[in-house]
Amino acid sequence: MYENIYFLGIGGIGMSALARFFMHEGRRVAGYDLTRTPLTEKLESEGADIHYTDDTSLIGERFRNPQTTLVVYTPAVPHDHSEMRFFAEHGFTLLKRSQMLGQITASKFVMAVAGTHGKTTTTTLTAWLNHVCTGGGSAFLGGISKNFDSNLVLGSGNRMAVEADEFDRSFLRLYPDVAAVTSADADHLDIYGTHEAVKQAFSQFIGQIKAGGALIIKEGVDVNIDNDKITVYRYSVGGKTDFRAENIRSAGGGHYIFDIVCPDRVFADCTLGITGKVNIENCVAAVAMLCAAARIRKERLDGNLLKEALATFSGVKRRFDIYINTERTFYMDDYAHHPREIAAALRSVRDMFPKRKITAVFQPHLYTRTRDLYREFAEALSIADEVVLLPIYPARELPIEGVSSHMIADLLTVPYAMSDRQTLCGDLAARDTDVLITLGAGNIETCCADIAEMLAGKYGA
DSSP states (O other), rough: OOOOOEEEETHHHEEEEEEEHHHHHTTEEEESSSSOOOOHHHHHHHEEEOSSSSOGSSSSSGGGGGGTEEEETEEEEEEEEOOHHHHHHTTTTEEHHHHHHHHHTTTTTTEEEOOOHHHHHHHHHHHHHHHHHHOOEEEEEEEETTTTTTEEESSSEEEEEEOOOOGGGGGGGOOOOOEEEEOOOOHHHHHHHHHHHHHHHHHHHHHOOTTTOOEEEEEOOOOOOOOOTTTTEEEEEESSSEEEEEEEEEETTTEEEEEOOOOEEEEEEEEEESSOOOHHHHHHHHHHHHHHHHHTTTTOOHHHHHHHHHTTTBBTBBEEEEEEOSSSOEEEEEEOHHHHHHHHHHHHHHHHHTTTTTEEEOOOOOOHHHHHHHHHHHHHTTTSSEEEEEBBBTTTOOOOOOOOTHHHHTTOSSOOOOEEEEEEHHHHHHHHHHHHHHSSSSSSGGGGGHHHHHHHHHTTT
């Protein structure tokens, strides 16, 4: 057993959860990341030794022995990174984040949620349902749960909810007992090349569900299901599927009351603690996960506890994250960075405020994604009444000649403006906004507090 764990890219949402897990296990943890963030600052406050310059001399002495230190890295770290080369050349064992997660989950009853969108909220709700309905359960989450105030949940029992990330085919390290597939759209084409390759990877993931297990798959998701040793359930909102939401009616303020119909029972008059019709769909998937797990484990699922858990679910930071909700102004931030996600978020907001003007601010994430999906981005963003576009957030990529936010702007069918992160708050202050939503997976979130403060001062929220 290694005494020390060193993380290359420790600030990522998945990596930071692993780091926190090992600190809880009593291991010494250190690592590198490109920038200081609230996530890395929290890890440092909990005892992790983190630096932000690629410099092998900054690797602590106790982490320089390959016999006592294991190195975990994210694929976002380039192979010519000097610290990566140092560890590889000095005989250290290096594991990808997905390999490490696969080892940790091997002995657990794994409830994994996969999908090109919808998986973070669904996984986090599954973890919260486990916690309330069973009194235990652990989780590795792809966002910060507001209920747990963490991306890591450590609870009793062997249930473990896991976000199954398709990036770099990471989810193929998991062998779940129950799995949900929320979507399988064209994404990460810099990794997969084609949409067909994406769907093949999801099919392989489904094939890895353990014998006797269950698949929960959204109606209409087009992937091959080649696993005759599992039970397959489909879910929807308003469809005729195994699990579905029916009798949906408004409870005001973007909340809804609805019935969840299951194969053997109905949970009537459910309410979800977060807003947005899009989240009803995620809710149905999470409830189906709990029902399938109870059936496999021959356990009783208490309907009253389930409804209590749904009503008290607080959501995930940066997922339909509402800052201001008054009659004069509404401001929400969302992590949506794929056209389908953006369309779902904007349609949900439109459903909440059918007669109000919606301003969407979008920071594209990745040059390759923008290049591959700029037409779809323009179509989705045009659901709003006006759009403000920021430059592309590059993340792990170098710029691609000719690829910019203007590719999206040229195809928008609604008025638009260009801005940047440094001037965004001032640019929005000069506009007459009503319903405002910021979107993107980059660093646009650093603007949210200032935007909320500006709107509160401007409109007396």
